[in-house]
Amino acid sequence: MSELVLLAAGGTGGHLFPAEALAGVLSARGLTVDLATDARAAHYAGHFPARELHVLPADTVRGRSAASLARTGIALVSGLVSGLALMRRVKPACVVGFGGYPTVPPLLAASICGVPSAIHEANGVMGRANRMLARRVAAIATGFPGLCRTDPMLDAKAVWTGNPLRPAAxxxxxxxxxxxxxxxxxxxxxxxxxxxxxxxxxxxxxxxxxxxxxxxxxxxxxxxxxxxxxxxxxxxxxxxxxxxxxxxxxxxxxxxxxxxxxxxxxxxxxxxxxxxxxxxxxxxxxxxxxxxxxxxxxxxxxxxxxxxxxxxxxxxxxxxxxxxxxxxxxxxxxxxxxxxxxxSQGLLDAAERLGDLVQHLAGGGTVKTFKGMRA
Known part of the structure; x- marks a missing residue:
């Protein structure tokens, strides 16, 4: 089997479309791609170009009540346990998250297991799930330049790739x-x-x-x-x-x-x-x-x-x-x-640029040795 990259994405098009674009690039380069998501997103991922779809428990923070926070916490802990088992089973060379709470369990599991990992933040402001993960991952790929400039620790591992586009775009x-x-x-x-x-x-x-x-x-x-x-x-x-x-x-x-x-x-x-x-x-x-x-x-x-x-x-x-x-x-x-x-603001090669970063990490490289555009 070729080198495996595990992609993790939440249940909206804003998360799944860039993940799908990256999957196409990595597959064309001879890598194997799997997708990890939750049960909700699995209904929309039928055409995702992945070898295997892994459904992990996860939940979004829906309120500040004790019961709501407890439900979310239980789902994420259950997802983390499943994520750790997934790391041991598929042994990915790199794990890449695209935002949304379904990405938290597999990315935390990758961090615990020492698997190289990255997040991609598509927006001009980092989302809550990505903020939870940002200090644990090896690299932060950004859709917009300057996203992490106010935090030197995060800025040191930020790379501006742009937002990967689906082939139709x-x-x-x-x-x-x-x-x-x-x-x-x-x-x-x-x-x-x-x-x-x-x-x-x-x-x-x-x-x-x-x-x-x-x-x-x-x-x-x-x-x-x-x-x-x-x-x-x-x-x-x-x-x-x-x-x-x-x-x-x-x-x-x-x-x-x-x-x-x-x-x-x-x-x-x-x-x-x-x-x-x-x-x-x-x-x-x-x-x-x-x-x-x-x-x-x-x-x-x-x-x-x-x-x-x-x-x-x-x-x-x-x-x-x-x-x-x-x-x-x-x-x-x-x-x-x-x-x-x-x-003039468009980037047609964002998926290729993100693919370069992911391949670099999967091969044991670091952000410091990566030749791409720094954010």
């Missing part, structure tokens, strides 16, 4: 931006993460209703909506006479991004990475209640480069969004400039 990045022409269609893509965001269903149709009839006639909308919201969103656009395709999930989202003139979305790390790689202008609405405000940090990086406009959720109202859409419709050159600036 790399393919979409080859499609040049085709700006709208005066009086022609204006293609708007709206989504809110893997589950859709209700706020998009509440705000965007009402914003479109406030636009003039001429501009509404130009709109071509592709929107993700939760299952319980899809019918009312579809009906709202139909009543306005606006062309719209509404789905609860798009499995070809990178291609949809590439086909759009303007994107309205949340600002998860994967979304920002794909918008940057593909080079599409966006109005970003960070998730407001996240404890770490990671989406706000992600959005700022793209906005500071000129590739996006950020609206806080309290600002994301129909009147304001209608004004933004109207302004962009009248200024196609501004959209083109934003697309170019977004594209």
């Amino acid at each position: 790399v393919a979409a990045a080859a499609i040049p931006y085709d700006p709208p022409v005066p009086g022609g269609p204006l293609k708007l893509l709206v989504f809110g993460g893997s589950q859709g965001a209700r706020v998009m269903s509440d705000v965007v149709p009402d914003a479109v209703a406030r636009l003039g009839a001429d501009l509404r006639a130009r709109l071509d909308i592709v929107q993700q909506a939760r299952e319980e919201d899809a019918a009312r969103v579809t009906a709202a656009y139909a009543a306005l006479g606006v062309r719209a395709e509404i789905r609860t999930f798009f499995d070809d989202l990178p291609a949809r991004m590439a086909a759009s003139h303007l994107v309205v979305s949340r600002s998860g790390a994967g979304t920002v990475a794909e918008l940057s790689a593909i080079g599409r202008p966006a109005i970003l609405v960070p998730l407001p209640h996240a404890l770490d405000q990671d989406q706000a940090a992600n959005a700022r990086t793209l906005a500071d480069a000129g590739g996006a406009k950020v609206l806080r959720q309290v600002e994301f109202e129909p009147e304001r969004l209608a004004l933004e859409i109207h302004t962009f419709a009248d200024e196609p050159n501004a959209l083109t400039q934003m697309a170019d600036k977004a594209k």
Whole structure:
């Protein structure tokens, strides 16, 4: 059997997609890849390119009550015991975590067993699970530069790799931006993460209703909506006479991004990475209640480069969004400039860069001897 790398990822697309991209790179280089996750994520990992899927007990901190903390603690201890057994059984050369509490047991087990390990932090702010693990791992790969600059100990083992892209996003990045022409269609893509965001269903149709009839006639909308919201969103656009395709999930989202003139979305790390790689202008609405405000940090990086406009959720109202859409419709050159600036922030080879680091660690190397870009 070839050298084994064990990847660990939580149950969201933001964790699984970069892990999947790395798995593809490592497999192409002749390494064997296994995936460790929890029961929830296992339902979404059916197409993950791994030799074997290992399901370990884990739980997220869901509250501060004694009962909630006790349940989480029991699950993590049980997961650690299972993780130690897994280390002894599969003997990985390296363990790599991508965030989320399901990564804690296998990464702690790797630390206890002396197995080289790394975490990848996709966001502009380190998540709670990764913060728990950061001092125990050999390397910290970051999606954004400067993530660990305030902590010298962590900064010494940080490497800026960027956020690995799924193959569909790399393919979409080859499609040049085709700006709208005066009086022609204006293609708007709206989504809110893997589950859709209700706020998009509440705000965007009402914003479109406030636009003039001429501009509404130009709109071509592709929107993700939760299952319980899809019918009312579809009906709202139909009543306005606006062309719209509404789905609860798009499995070809990178291609949809590439086909759009303007994107309205949340600002998860994967979304920002794909918008940057593909080079599409966006109005970003960070998730407001996240404890770490990671989406706000992600959005700022793209906005500071000129590739996006950020609206806080309290600002994301129909009147304001209608004004933004109207302004962009009248200024196609501004959209083109934003697309170019977004594209300038993209990293198409992040998975390869992360693969270089992981192979280096698996071969017994250290961050100090690694030749890649320091964070």
